[in-house]
Amino acid sequence: MTQHLAAPAAPASGTHTDWWRGAVIYQVYPRSFADGNGDGMGDLEGIRTRLPHLRELGVDAVWLSPFYSSPQADAGYDVADYRAIDPMFGSLLDADALVRDAHDLGLRIIVDLVPNHSSDQHDWFQRALREGPGSPLRERYHFRPGKGADGSQPPNDWESIFGGPAWTRTPDGEWYLHLFAPEQPDFNWEHPAVHDEFRSILRFWLDMGVDGFRVDVAHGLVKAEGLPDIGTRDQLKLLGNDAMPFFDQDGVHAIYRSWRKVLAEYAGERILVAEAWTPTVERAAAYVRPDEMHQAFNFQYLGTHWDAAELREVIDVSLAAMRPVGAPATWVLSNHDVTRHATRFANPPGLGTQLREAGDRELGLRRARAATLLMLALPGSAYVYQGEELGLPDVTDLPDEVRQDPSFVRANQGAAGTASVEGGGGRR
Template sequence: MSQQHSAIAPAGHPAEVKRSDWWRNAVIYQVYPRSFADSNGDGMGDLEGVRSRLPYLRDLGVDAVWLSPFYASPQADAGYDVADYREVDPMFGNLLDADALLRDARELGLRIIVDLVPNHSSDQHEWFKRALREGPGSPLRERYHFRPGKGPRGELPPNDWESIFGGPAWTRVTEPDGTPGEWYLHLFAPEQPDFNWEHPAVGDEFRSILRFWLDMGVDGFRIDVAHGLVKAAGLPDLGSHEQLKLLGNDVMPFFDQNGVHEIYRQWRLILDEYPGERIFVAEAWTPTVERTANYVRPDELHQAFNFQYLSTAWDAGELREVIDRTLESMRPVGAPATWVLSNHDVTRHATRFANPPGLGTQIRLAGDRALGLRRARAATLLMLALPGSAYVYQGEELGLPDVVDLPDEVRQDPAYFRGAGQDGFRDGCRVPIPWTREGSSYGFGSGGSWLPQPAGWGELSVEAQRGVPGSTLELYRAALAARRDHPDLGAGEAVEWLRAPEGVLAFRRGDFVCVANTTGESVTTASYGRVLLTSDEVTQADGETKVPADTTVWFTTA
């Protein structure tokens, strides 16, 4: 008999349903506001656009929506350079639009998580502008990392740290009297000066910002660069000329310092004052999943992105190792594992898996599109079968690839213009998503889009896939519905590994079994009950199931 893509109707999320510890098995959808939906035809997505598409997200079956930054910003780094943490940037709307979005989401049973950027501000933040105006010795300069330079005339940076975007992590300022002066630290772009978290005013300000948005009604915060707030005492030289290659592999003097954890313990006290199980999610790039677990101890944050999993190749052995290490690391601190395959900073997994392994998470090659999509669908079912919470990046439910051939003149990623450092090709995963087959921007808005969409984008649109058996959109809808309805999916601490052919992962969770074939050939496994869902067509006969190359199957005995 042949089985393909079980069509399970997605259920709604009644607003009155209150689940304890909802975040332990939640599926959270990342919206990159400028690329999601444009309500006013200016080519840029906005909050009203997001609000208009909330019913789509409810019907998709997600539990919560994470919004990338929409705060007042000069947009030197797509809003991660914040000038005012309590205002909405006019390109996205205003505070009334944010309030309306929060209210509509609540009525639809969706939770809203907003980005928080505490490592650095914009150089247009009032604190930083005053620090420049007031000159050396200004109390405002103490809220950032201002230092005199080295060398006879202070012409050299204070230390050898490099920016994540390439080049020195220090920029020299011109003082009010016109002379070359002090240097300030920026681990990212020069327009993003790092806060000095040793200064009490910084902590006071961010505790106030937390309360402002909690009072507005947000359900939680995704903490940008959660590992970066505290720097090693004395800002010591690193002594390496290949610093960027060490990121994520070593504890650095500017990342993953133990002092960050006291900050988050203070924040947790604030969050716990509010009803409704609000949460913190850490973007914490650490050398190991064991270090990541430090961020989600019971009195700190709730979740941390599993970047080790995101960067793992489509290989059964490597995947099993990182799954086991993740679950083992989270168990002692009582936190859920948090799985993710794509986000706004990395090449979409449909394109990563279309290419040979080992190219990293920013790839500028299209690769084998059909292979990438097949693997991406299989990888998604594997991820959604694992214990814990999962994150979905906008457009992955459509099987979108990265746009790898954007002309240089349209690129806006600041890292692209810095030359060294990151490849600077993040624009490829930020191209506005298609909603309809036709139109100037395939339904994104009435006035084009801020990044050009490729020809044929409309055939990947929501309109083209909705209700079509076997489409990637319907696969996601079915998977999220099954995950919600099956008692053995979602939260949990362990999997029971089953014997399987080389290159195949098979595990049991109660009455549920997942089999993922990561090889390029069909394999035959035992039939573990009724086929619940598959990423590609499988055949069953005589108690066995033939699983095609790069395919995941869900079974249930219930």
């Protein structure tokens, strides 16, 4: 299903082009895209060798999912060092060469940034564990005493996105917050050191020449004051529909206004892209006001069923929501977090965006072709997931023993939320 798009212009120097307003951006998941050294794992060298293919395809930019140093508890979204490349993917020299080659081909590079949480192997977190309760380093995360006479109950009733409690108890009795896996403790964005660190991280990669950042969990950095209880179980069912005390708090916007100023220090129209799961498109539009981010993913469009009336409605609503803030609408059908749309559209509607049924593959391919064609014809910016140009479906028959996604592991192994964390580190 190769779709040849308009050839991209070379990255801007001093010229103001607003290139991102109509860009086609291609997502690469490094571990599964291309293997450059023959070890069976995708890497930066493999991506580099495929850049001419992406240039020929006609995309404007390449978004790289995380390649940072990581224990890989969540496929790299648990970052141990934001300024280092994980050896499985290569080195900083490889990253520099990739950026340079991309620019020579007229492509831009957008990297994933993970500011909501770090790895539990991050130096800050490991030092906080070693120093114990009262350590100033614990203020950079959300450490709290537990409830109950002996502190054996979590500090509040929040549930992890990956299942189970959003709190894990340490051997010294305190608990720490992790909206995702226990290996991913949430930063406390009320602490100035966290702000300073991430502005420094932005500059590190901007100095290397990257053209922008896709901001992971952009809606999650700020939590409601006092970390109040939600008061109900099965909180996953509320996500994207109800206001939650750990998502889409108004305080996140000051962070992105600060980051926008950092990007303005650099030539070449660098951009910020929000992964912001919000109840409405109108709430998503708040992330792309003129002094904040440049784009926000349109997950309402991604989740729309194969239905002409539904598609028409979400397109109209999306365009109308972005108009007052002067931002382009974005369109996306597939990414690493959801089942590919060639598989979703092969199944009956109403099964959600994460399913393991192959369905009618021929029907799914026909619908995927039409859906991608429509997406590329819409005004604004489109995101293409690796392999989407080929109409690739999901692999739906992987045996359980080879699956690595944290939500599957926790659901099938249990998640008591009381796993011990050893101060010296070590994967659980």
